Amino acid sequence: MSTADVVSPVTTPGEHHAHSGEGHDHGHGHQPHLAHHFESYEQQFDAGKLGIWLFLVTEVLFFSGLFCAYVVFRVLYPELFAFGHLFLNKELGAINTVVLLVSSLTMALAVRAAQLGQRQVLISMLVVTIACAFVFMGIKYVEYTTKFREGLFPARYFAPTPEALLHAAHMIHDAQSHGAAGHAAGHGAHDEHAADASHGHEGKAGDHSHEEVNKNGLTAAEQAMVDSVKVPANAGLFFSIYYCLTGLHGIHIIAGIAAISWILVRSIKGHFTPLYFGPVEYVGLYWHLVDLIWIYLFPLLYLIH
Amino acid sequence: MATIVENPSLTGGSPGAEPVVDNYLTFTRGWKSWAFTLDHKRIGVMYLCATLGAFFVGGIMALILRSELFFPGKQFLSPDMYNHMFTLHGAVMTFLFIIPGIPAAQGNFVLPIMLGAKDVAFPRMNLGSFYLWVFGAIYLVAAIIFGGLDTGWTFYTPYSTTTNTSVILATTGVFILGFSSIFTGLNFIVTIHTMRPPGMTWFRMPLFLWATYATAIIQVLATPVLGITLLLLIAERAVGIGIFQPELGGDPVLFQHFFWFYSHPAVYIMILPAMGVISELISTFSRKHIFGYRFVAYSSIAIALLGFLVWGHHMFTSGQSAVSATMFSFLTFSVSIPSAIKVFNWLATMYKGSISFATPMVYALSFIFLFSIGGLTGLFLGALSVDIHLHDTYFVVAHFHYVMMGGTLIAFLGGLTYWWPKMTGRMYDEFSSQMAAIGVFIGFNLTFFPQFVMGARGMPRRYADYLPEYEFYHQLSTIGAFVLGVALVAAVGILVRSLWTGAKAPPNPWGSATLEWQCSSPPPHDNFATTPEVGDPYAVESVKWSDSERGYVKNPSYVPSKDH
Numbered sequence: 106m107s108t109a110d111v112v113s114p115v116t117t118p119g120e121h122h123a124h125s126g127e128g129h130d131h132g133h134g135h136q137p138h139l140a141h142h143f144e145s146y147e148q149q150f151d152a153g154k155l156g157i158w159l160f161l162v163t164e165v166l167f168f169s170g171l172f173c174a175y176v177v178f179r180v181l182y183p184e185l186f187a188f189g190h191l192f193l194n195k196e197l198g199a200i201n202t203v204v205l206l207v208s209s210l211t212m213a214l215a216v217r218a219a220q221l222g223q224r225q226v227l228i229s230m231l232v233v234t235i236a237c238a239f240v241f242m243g244i245k246y247v248e249y250t251t252k253f254r255e256g257l258f259p260a261r262y263f264a265p266t267p268e269a270l271l272h273a274a275h276m277i278h279d280a281q282s283h284g285a286a287g288h289a290a291g292h293g294a295h296d297e298h299a300a301d302a303s304h305g306h307e308g309k310a311g312d313h314s315h316e317e318v319n320k321n322g323l324t325a326a327e328q329a330m331v332d333s334v335k336v337p338a339n340a341g342l343f344f345s346i347y348y349c350l351t352g353l354h355g356i357h358i359i360a361g362i363a364a365i366s367w368i369l370v371r372s373i374k375g376h377f378t379p380l381y382f383g384p385v386e387y388v389g390l391y392w393h394l395v396d397l398i399w400i401y402l403f404p405l406l407y408l409i410h
Numbered sequence: 411m412a413t414i415v416e417n418p419s420l421t422g423g424s425p426g427a428e429p430v431v432d433n434y435l436t437f438t439r440g441w442k443s444w445a446f447t448l449d450h451k452r453i454g455v456m457y458l459c460a461t462l463g464a465f466f467v468g469g470i471m472a473l474i475l476r477s478e479l480f481f482p483g484k485q486f487l488s489p490d491m492y493n494h495m496f497t498l499h500g501a502v503m504t505f506l507f508i509i510p511g512i513p514a515a516q517g518n519f520v521l522p523i524m525l526g527a528k529d530v531a532f533p534r535m536n537l538g539s540f541y542l543w544v545f546g547a548i549y550l551v552a553a554i555i556f557g558g559l560d561t562g563w564t565f566y567t568p569y570s571t572t573t574n575t576s577v578i579l580a581t582t583g584v585f586i587l588g589f590s591s592i593f594t595g596l597n598f599i600v601t602i603h604t605m606r607p608p609g610m611t612w613f614r615m616p617l618f619l620w621a622t623y624a625t626a627i628i629q630v631l632a633t634p635v636l637g638i639t640l641l642l643l644i645a646e647r648a649v650g651i652g653i654f655q656p657e658l659g660g661d662p663v664l665f666q667h668f669f670w671f672y673s674h675p676a677v678y679i680m681i682l683p684a685m686g687v688i689s690e691l692i693s694t695f696s697r698k699h700i701f702g703y704r705f706v707a708y709s710s711i712a713i714a715l716l717g718f719l720v721w722g723h724h725m726f727t728s729g730q731s732a733v734s735a736t737m738f739s740f741l742t743f744s745v746s747i748p749s750a751i752k753v754f755n756w757l758a759t760m761y762k763g764s765i766s767f768a769t770p771m772v773y774a775l776s777f778i779f780l781f782s783i784g785g786l787t788g789l790f791l792g793a794l795s796v797d798i799h800l801h802d803t804y805f806v807v808a809h810f811h812y813v814m815m816g817g818t819l820i821a822f823l824g825g826l827t828y829w830w831p832k833m834t835g836r837m838y839d840e841f842s843s844q845m846a847a848i849g850v851f852i853g854f855n856l857t858f859f860p861q862f863v864m865g866a867r868g869m870p871r872r873y874a875d876y877l878p879e880y881e882f883y884h885q886l887s888t889i890g891a892f893v894l895g896v897a898l899v900a901a902v903g904i905l906v907r908s909l910w911t912g913a914k915a916p917p918n919p920w921g922s923a924t925l926e927w928q929c930s931s932p933p934p935h936d937n938f939a940t941t942p943e944v945g946d947p948y949a950v951e952s953v954k955w956s957d958s959e960r961g962y963v964k965n966p967s968y969v970p971s972k973d974h
């Protein structure tokens with residue numbers, strides 16, 4: 106959609122102007138952002154607003170197919186989800202949730218600044234929003250590369266490494282002996298991912314450092330733990346769903362970065378005024394939707410019991 | 411109408427000379443003025459040419475298929491080639507022709523004019539939607555060139571995840587076409603909501619607009635689900651996500667649910683605008699106010715909404731639970747209520763009207779007849795026990811061709827002949843065009859009626875070969891297909907010929923009261939100099955025939971009544 110056509114409501118009476126050529130916009134002489142087929146700014150603004158809302162509806166439906174797949178498989182195979190989520194890093198997920206919440210706030214402030222004509226505030230709020238988006242993507246990158254290293258691929262290629270399994274074993278163990286103080290302290294670093302796992306968990310380092318390691322780089326006790334992990338059949342399906350949902354969401358974040366950057370350039374050029382701030386508002390709505398989807402994704406994928 | 415003499419005072423100038431009156435065709439010149447146009451009328455015309463081109467390609471494929479089936483055994487297509495051919499025929503016809511046909515081609519042209527507006531709400535998005543169509547078409551063609559496609563237009567898993575044909579190219583194409591369709595729908599909803607002129611309340615809108623509005627709702631709500639389904643299928647093939655693959659724990663029936671969640675509503679994307687066209691035609695050519703306006707209007711919305719709840723009727727044999735099958739069957743029956751409401755209202759409109767059998771009306775009458783057969787056989791298929799027998803036979807093929815071709819295509823032709831004078835400023839030869847329309851009707855029935863019979867006798871669909879007992883029906887069907895092909899080429903040819911030989915069209919050749927007939931033919935670039943006065947769109951008495959204008963003009967003695 107051409108958000109450039111969209112202008113804030115101004116109660117200017119509709120006027121007919123001679124237009125030149127095929128140009129549909131900028132044909133209004135002293136009404137610079139009114140496209141020639143609209144009667145008034147107000148009509149144009151309403152059209153843009155309805156358009157963006159409908160677009161968001163299509164986005165929701167686009168994701169709904171995936172959410173539907175999530176529900177179907179969670180009902181069919183609850184054990185996959187109970188198992189698969191152990192490999193996700195709750196801390197990083199939580200940080201990302203906070204990052205996006207902050208970015209939603211700054212986006213809202215940006216819209217307000219645009220409405221009030223505070224150009225400096227607008228620019229700085231947009232910069233912060235973009236920065237948050239980059240932090241989000243950075244963290245996502247760390248999560249993805251960690252998973253790739255641990256062999257946690259979509260179904261057909263799912264092959265978790267011993268380190269990944271050891272990590273899962275500790276998580277299961279922790280969950281079972283939850284509340285046993287000694288353990289909790291000993292395994293404080295479990296949520297660190299493979300990077301640490303491959304160098305041996307700090308928590309157990311004191312006990313086992315002198316033992317021999319086998320071809321998997323594990324001690325006998327660790328190998329026993331790994332062997333005790335029952336990997337459910339088709340465990341990779343969880344990761345298929347994880348990658349589809351977070352991947353599609355990530356693509357939307359990237360699109361959001363592009364859109365906000367475009368708004369940023371225009372605000373630096375001073376395009377927006379209290380009378381004309383439509384594009385900021387529309388990009389803002391989009392951004393809130395993208396954040397909202399993450400608010401659902403986080404508990405659905407990371408916080409499973 | 412064929413005897414009309416040129417009346418230069420209407421549109422001015424003779425062919426070739428500089429036009430006296432501004433019209434959208436001559437407004438600017440050069441290919442760029444078309445390629446980058448934002449004018450909804452030009453975009454509509456480009457869509458029209460493009461979709462007709464796709465229809466032609468799909469039609470050739472159909473004739474090849476029917477020729478192969480003229481005798482049992484192999485004639486000239488290997489079974490593999492046969493699979494490719496019916497798949498591409500289905501995909502091209504569905505995604506490139508029938509879905510955009512009426513809304514994007516004719517709707518684009520007339521919708522803003524019917525509203526008395528200058529354009530759709532987002533002209534750039536409108537042009538974008540056209541180019542998305544072009545890209546989608548290129549991908550489909552690329553799929554044909556690089557390995558073909560043999561999954562059927564339904565892309566059912568798990569076959570589509572294992573075949574070595576170009577599934578990814580084709581589904582990418584369909585994905586892109588989906589966005590083209592979404593953009594059209596979104597544009598129409600916004601246009602109808604925000605750009606109606608003062609005085610045009612919802613219940614003063616022509617029924618074609620109600621129909622395109624209902625269609626747009628489906629386009630916006632259903633198409634994204636197709637999009638995500640196709641993305642998942644692509645991911646399935648590319649990185650093995652397993653969601654639809656049983657050996658990885660996935661569920662191929664889930665694909666069917668996703669696919670039909672879009673594709674059943676999609677059949678209403680096809681038929682609703684067709685019904686809208688028919689409502690216009692029946693009232694105009696019976697010279698009577700449409701009967702039960704509100705019922706016809708609401709039934710469009712009812713069809714659009716109920717259409718979302720019946721997709722399971724495509725899956726009665728897929729192993730879905732008996733409870734859901736029963737629910738889906740019940741809901742399927744309920745959709746036929748609003749469809750029947752429309753048919754009864756059209757018949758009531760014709761009752762005691764002074765009916766003219768101009769070409770568009772011939773198509774409209776064919777529509778009522780053929781759509782009724784198509785819809786009623788849909789009820790056979792919606793009945794659980796009967797469908798077990800008929801599913802995946804030629805009976806289904808005949809059913810959906812009666813609704814898609816007998817319904818949508820015929821209405822497309824009806825609309826095309828109806829708005830042709832408006833689009834081009836030319837009258838076509840009435841008699842030959844009526845004959846072509848009758849030829850289409852005969853050819854159509856000869857092609858598809860035998861398919862009901864052989865389907866009921868067990869002939870399965872999508873087979874390259876058959877037992878000798880079906881030979882007679884297949885031969886009838888093939889002969890019919892060629893009659894139909896010739897008649898269609900003639901129908902379009904007659905229209906095209908009128909561009910050179912046709913008489914100048916008056917602004918209102920048929921006597922309709924909707925706004926698009928108030929501007930000149932072809933319309934000026936801006937459609938209307940000033941926003942037109944809005945009246946009852948079906949007050950056909952508001953215009954009367956004028957010999958000197960060779961068309962209908964305002965009736966000075968018409969007094970608007972209060973009841974409409």
Ligand code: HEM
Nearest residue numbers: 677680681723724785788789791792801802806810813814
């Ligand atoms: C009016 C009421 C209608 C009813 C009750 C109805 C019912 C059905 C049913 C039950 C089937 C499934 C048959 C089977 O596979 O065993 C079916 C298939 C189909 N119908 Fe309809 N239908 C209706 C209208 C339409 C319309 C208006 C269209 C298109 C314009 C349409 C297009 C199709 C198509 C394309 C298929 C088959 C798809 C495939 O398997 O390839 N139907 N219909």
Ligand SMILES: [Cu+2]
Nearest residue numbers: 674677721724
């Ligand atoms: Cu259906």
